Amino acid sequence: MSFLIRQTLIYAVPLMIVALAGVFAERSGIINLALEGIMIFGAFVGVLFVRLVQQWGWFDVAKQMDNWVALQGFVLMTMVVAAVLGAVFSLLLAFAAINLRADQTIGGTALNLMAPALVLFLIRLIANQNTLQMATGDAASWFMLKKTMFGFDKNAELGFFASTFLDKVYLTTYVCILVFVILSIILYKTRFGLRLRSCGENPQAADSLGINVVKMRYAGVTISGALAGMGGFVYALTTANCASTGDVAGFGFLALAVMIFGNWKPLNIAGAAMLFGLFKCIAAAYASLDINGDGVFLLANLGLNANFYRLLPYLVTLLVLAFTSKSSRAPKAEGIPYDKGQR
């Protein structure tokens, strides 16, 4: 059970945070189809940063002394770097969509096409191969939180809570959840959030009340880019052994789906991401899932074809969508370039 929850979080957290990235852009009125591209870029930047810092040897001492606090600081630093460059990358979309009033779908698609090509090109230059990896060691041995770090014995039996949330987890998971909560509150409970949302519903009305629509939309897209860049690095760290390949397995597009699935509302998005992550995890590990701890692998014993389990995440998403899409409501002004003269 602990295993299932841990692995579900690993899949769900990048989806959740990137879906929130989509919300911030769309709630301000800009469709951000470029989530996938920004994720790819963020993953690359994060991995490159980790690799360079390792080569410079900044954390060699900390690693040797098992100073895990310093190493977690390294992770946080990398997340910030990935977020900043993700934001910078998303400015391309913001500029095209807000200042040039270009078609947002096309702008986003352009970034999606550009990111993998650019990233692969740079990886080729840097590493002379198709994968950019850490300079030394594995992601888990450098960055993973283990129970020994909290003073537990290596062979200690932990309670359910500790073994689920303190052992074999990445700090990034909790940082992302925290960021998710804080940003959701900002979106709904602050003046800034209200203004941002108003620009996605009726920008002309917002403008007439003295809100700078251009500024708000830039803010939305920049926050979106930062979250997506960070999400990209989190994806690379937790599911790809901190390697960048110019590919995030379509998680950016899945995040878009999760955003629509979650009806542009943070709480629903979190639920949708968890649901999808859970079934994704079941699909990959059904044969070794022991749900109630009695040593019987129930799902494996059912004798169903493995492909059935791999189908599940998508099947469940379709089913839920079929029942909930009626109440789905997108921000009214999304995708429409703001024109002052239009009423």
Place this chain on the structure above:
Amino acid sequence: MKKFLALLLALVMVLSLAACGGGGSAPAEGDKTTDASDPDSIEDSVTASDNTYEVAFITDVGQLKDKSFNQGTYDGVKLYAAANGKDYKYYQPANGDQATDDDRVKAMQDAVDGGAEIIVAAGFMQETAMMSVAAANPDVKFVFIDCDHPVADANGAVLDNVAAISFQEEQSGYLAGYAVVKEGYTQLGFAGGGGGTNPACCRYGYGYVQGAAAAAEEMGVDVSINYTWQYGDTFSASPELQTMISGWYENGIEIVFSCGGSIFQSITAAAAENEGDVIGVDVDQSFESDTVVTSALKGLTEATTWAIGKFYNDEWADIGGVNTVRGINDDSVGLPTATWSLENFSVDEYNTLVSSLKDGTLKVDNSVLAGGDIVQAATDHVTINYVG
């Protein structure tokens, strides 16, 4: 506003340039020293002054630097070429993991047009492409790594310019399986690439099971083996594979044999999370991850330099048109005793085992048990959980 925007745009451009700049300067480090015995210090691509590259390499699916099959073979090309002053070049068939025979034909033709005298091609999937290109270019020699039969053209006539080289992977797998069970592991795993259709991976896997069974028999312990081909079809790393293998370690599997190029990434990641162990494949992978206990070797690098050497020494007739099988008697398979971290299984025991393989008293079945057929190999002491 305009000024601000111009500033912003300039900033974006400068930053993205800085990102490129930072990246571009990194690869310069490695190329200062050229130590002819260390393949990593030899450049992957050279620029020939006359623009012809005598020695060419065609990659298998997966990437060149997979720290395994492709890289091991290419190291042989580089070592020979660097030591003998040849120009060399690698060609990757288009479309990566989904490369078709047409893509491979194109890559081989490019190599021929690039002035190749000898082309090394890695991976049994290149056979169809090689049949046509080798038949059309009888003057160009081909070294076909991992092909276990002589290659014939469309009419069934054996092509004299193709040297098919295969390995007795089952011996290497046997040694690995035997060693880890002797070491004290009883819960083993095997994750293979190629979806259960790659003969080399199948031989590794079957050998591994036989070795584990033999050791279990001797010691009287019960061994269970989780055995899968899932998520390894394209020899690439994937989050799903990492989750699955994590689940294995979580449920008590102690060591997993990672048998397929870049799936190594996912398996070592899962092992590092769970403090599990890994057996590497093809080349000594203990330098890539602390989780690697030992690696089941096959002498790709040596076989490649050896075959290219045959060509330049005018001994091509020895290997052209036939299948050369390299195994324990050529010291082409085995375990790296210098770098392994086994403690209970000694080098002496290993050497005894190797000599009984060499003198033929110990034979390892080399049949290819594709897909789930491996369950036939279960014995009294070995249970096989096939995950398919």
